[in-house]
Amino acid sequence: MLRSLSVLLLLSSAALADTADGEALKAMTWDQIEAEARGGTVNWFMWGGSDMINAYVSGYVADRLKAEYDITLNRVPITDAAEIVNLILSEKEAGITDAGSVDLIWINGENFRSMKQGGLAFCGHTDLLPNNALVDWDNPAIANDFGVPVDGCEVPWNTVQFAFAHDSAVVPAPPADMAALLDWIRANPGRFTYPAPPDFTGSAFLRHVFIHAAGGPDDLLGPFDPATFETVSARTWEILNEIEPFLWRGGQTYPTSITQLNELFANGEVDFSFNYDPAQFGLAVQAGSWPETTRSFGLASGTIGNTNYTLIPFNAPNKAAAMVVQNLLLSGEAQLEKAKTEVWGAAPAIEIARTSAEVQAGFAAIKGHPSVVPAAELAKAALPELQADWLIALEKGWAEKVGN
Template identity: 60%
Template sequence: MRSIALALALLPASAGAQDLLDLSWEEVVEEARGGEVNFFLWGGADNINRYVSEYLGGLLKPYEITLNRVGVADTTEAVNLVLGEKAAGNDNEGAVDLIWINGENFRTMMEADLAYCGYTDLLPNAEYVDWQSPAIAYDFGLATEGCEVPWSGAQFAFAYDSARMDEPPRSIEAILDFARENPGQFTYPAPPDFNGAAFVRHVFYEVAGGPDRLLGDFDQQVFDEVAGETWELLNELEPSLWREGATYPTSITQLQQLFANGEVALSFEYNPSQFGAGVEAGQFPETVRSYGLDGGTLANTNYTLIPYNAANKAAALVLQNLILSPEAQLEKARPEVWGAASVLVEDRLPSDVQESFAALPSHPSVVSPAELAGAALPELSADWIAAIEAGWIETVGTR
């Protein structure tokens, strides 16, 4: 894994942004040939890191492009790096060529005019994507506007060890009751950790009576009504949490380690395939099972984005096109590789790839995507998410 400091030194010149949009795809490939691309992404999962470094890196070799995977603990690190470069007047030789991104971080990039846009039609593999689908065209309620390329679908799931528990709690109310009845056996990462903040949103939805009141533009009055009860509920829950709520895990990685050690009885993940990967890696016992909730769980699409000042835009475009290839999406969907859901329209794929997708085995520890999709909850706009996270930090996390 390359460090951010090392990535700062990897800054070869390339064609300007507008120049690339005037080129044919063949010319873009030639512009990228022999170069490199600095891909910043969450580095907390070994299987994802291998897929990126080994598989995607291998796909780039015929183009003589070197893939530098820059692992970060949180996507905000990459976003803040681009923000800092813009403030310093570095508008052409940025260290970040591609970011794995969605949600609040995408909103930050758009509001600060930090995204490279308008190129998606240039990618040959864009033909496999339904760009008009709301699941693709909107990232947490914000129009993607040709500034992102979808990478994977994801839906939140919970997990338990079936050797320790016959039947897990299958609603937010039941999970909170479980925590009260089994002190120390439940916790969640402190926001702004992505997964911890998603759990808090599930509680927020529960208090609101579902997502309907919360969809659309941010409403301060509705927020205040729901937030007051939510923070009261979560503060009252604290003494029942792991370590009596005196501290929270700081990341999903820490929560999964507590779960693996048997210190907590429940876990969760916005990418439930990680439970299968954890079993295969020997982190979790084979009896771990992931599951959805009766009332549904949050679902979203994640993307890749090229910053406006990326030094290697042509190489980033080549990588994005490969990410959208049927072969790369199929490899990513294999449970032993990643198990991430494809973003491609199935009936647009070559028949042999369709057959390969249909033949993919399922992992017993990973809940079926189809089962989860039957009760998918929409994500809120970034304004709502930011307010919920800030409210938790101020009212719950700092008590």
Template identity: 40%
Template sequence: MKRLFALLLPIFIFLSACSTKELSSASEAKLLEHKWKQIEQEAKNTKVRMFMWGGDEGINDYMDEWVAPKLKKQYGITFERIPMDTHEILQKLLNEKKAAEEKGTIDIIWINGENFKNAKENDLLFGPITEKLPNFQKYIDTRSLNTQYDFGTAVDGLEAPWGKVQFVFLYDASKISQPPRTFAELKDWIKEHPGKFTYPDPTDFTGNAFLRHLLYEAVGGSEKLLKQGYDPQFVKNEVEKMWAYLNEIKPYLWRKGETYPNSLTELDRMYSQGEVWMTMGYNEARAESLIKNGTFPTSTRSFVLESGSIGNTHFLAIPFNSPNKAGAMVTINFLLSPQAQLEKFRPTYWGEGMSLDPNKLPEKDQQTLKQINRGKSVLSSDVLKDHLLPEVDSRYVGWLKENWLHEVARKR
């Protein structure tokens, strides 16, 4: 009898595990069928862990000092922000997917572009979720292409738009009276002020965006890339001017281009210490909080080039194995509320553009929005709108990373 029990025990354990897994999957599928009030009830007094890029103090303060207390008070949710680069987050999820780990440690990820494309193709995300989020349905322009597509990849409800940002250069007006207006003028300025300019390595999101602006210029505008789609051969035939430009300025960069900042955080530090006189980045208003806390000089201002500035919508998603999907959905819905979006728009913390359609806001919130002063370092909305450029196929991000190494970094 004992021998029979010993033989049957592994089978019982296996069947039990399969049953548990099936129940878990069924439970998750049912979550998307629940009424919103029921989802809110399930989220109460739970813990939500959000993994996100942590390289901006203003963003971190917004999440820790404003979002976390509000979630605790309104829903009893304990919010924890885990700083981690997005590609590392995806690698973690890929490993968990391969190991069939049904219960992970990540509830929400901040994601877009190439990372979203990879996550979607590898079935790393839970959803579709957006049709269940009341604030998405009420305040987002669901017909906008920026909502329906992320770097050319159909969103299909797997991520919710969190904010909109636009690329700007930041400079110290006490040292630079008139910033460059074109890439040609930027090149001349770099040569006249050796060592005072550089850009992050293109493995960094900001460094890659700097190169994408040059790519647009080299091929004759973003429209050609949008029309062509992802076509490495077309780009290869058109971009010799871009590599020539980058190699021409290389000897005049910080440390003569022998090394590059590995992140925007490092470039910001160099700017704050006066090593370089310019920095850059997505989010047209990001300098305000850094001026306020004394990191950046009060003379910091921003500019865009006449050729344009890339705008970007970024998103929030829930991993396939989030242990608290109800809490994640409630948290994302809160982050899409007019209250949270208006606070994010203020220069107090973050200052970035809203993902909400201003015309869909209640009248009171529309008036509040009009009265917010974004600060002296922020360009007017008209200037930004007039210079707005779209993102193109996310595969160009990887193409630029790889080819920059051969065409610029390793060239002597």
């Protein structure tokens, strides 16, 4: 992966750079920014594990950018955004302030916190995007990313909520809540596992167990509290170590990624997979990887929901073109296209009521995939994301107390 990245980084150094720096861009009108962006190239580093998402970005998005703005979109597939954060940090330490390798990144909250604290994000530009008017910034789940205020440093792309998938022909009645799931694991040795943190999805499963051990999220909201963490994490490690012998391969090894867990489910080696984006379940069925009897569900005890974003690094060489990409991604038309079940099925990050009548009609006409639990059903029991300090402590503790 790093070898392929090095080739792409060489390509990015030859990309057409904007002549205006970030502060100059923020003083421009949108028409001037679009003019500045024309002919540019945007290197967008993003998770590349879904053929359908890749097709949407390299097809619909890239085609529109080229036709309407003469912008070339170079999708750079990655497996771990943390590696790209470290790349940008190393560039900053090397004094590369306006000719970096990355123009845009699809990012999660933990990595956003690192980029914001490290001064690695291009901030203060989101109000310039015309389609920013479609975003409800009064919604705390939008305005805060894993508890960290966005502050104009990133742009929402999708909203998601964690869900589980199962084959209804194999497990017709899945567990209703976390306590029942833990009982099911003990009663069905070898048929469940989860990716080892810090895998993003495996870490999310860990947080669900942590919230269960706390008796709910109330004591975990707000800034990190060491005393609370010590008490609740001790219960968490006890639960996870107790079920470990009942996991796939007796808990002697864990999948290293959500991709590997999905393969285990596809091969019938385990009975459950899970994802922050339930639309992935429908895409897997459409691709023929998963059985048509796949169904998905939340938990009565709740599942975590959040928003994911795109971010322009502080040293992106093509900031104007990257801003045009962000604005296009926010548009009602682009959000509608990826919401179609045959394209992606992603939940929008904008307020549908603020879009055109044509776009609203398009959303109303979408029929959900039978394998994908409706977002409205999941939302009835939504859990808030914890602030990033809790995540870091949990992942470190898991490695020491469980993963060892």
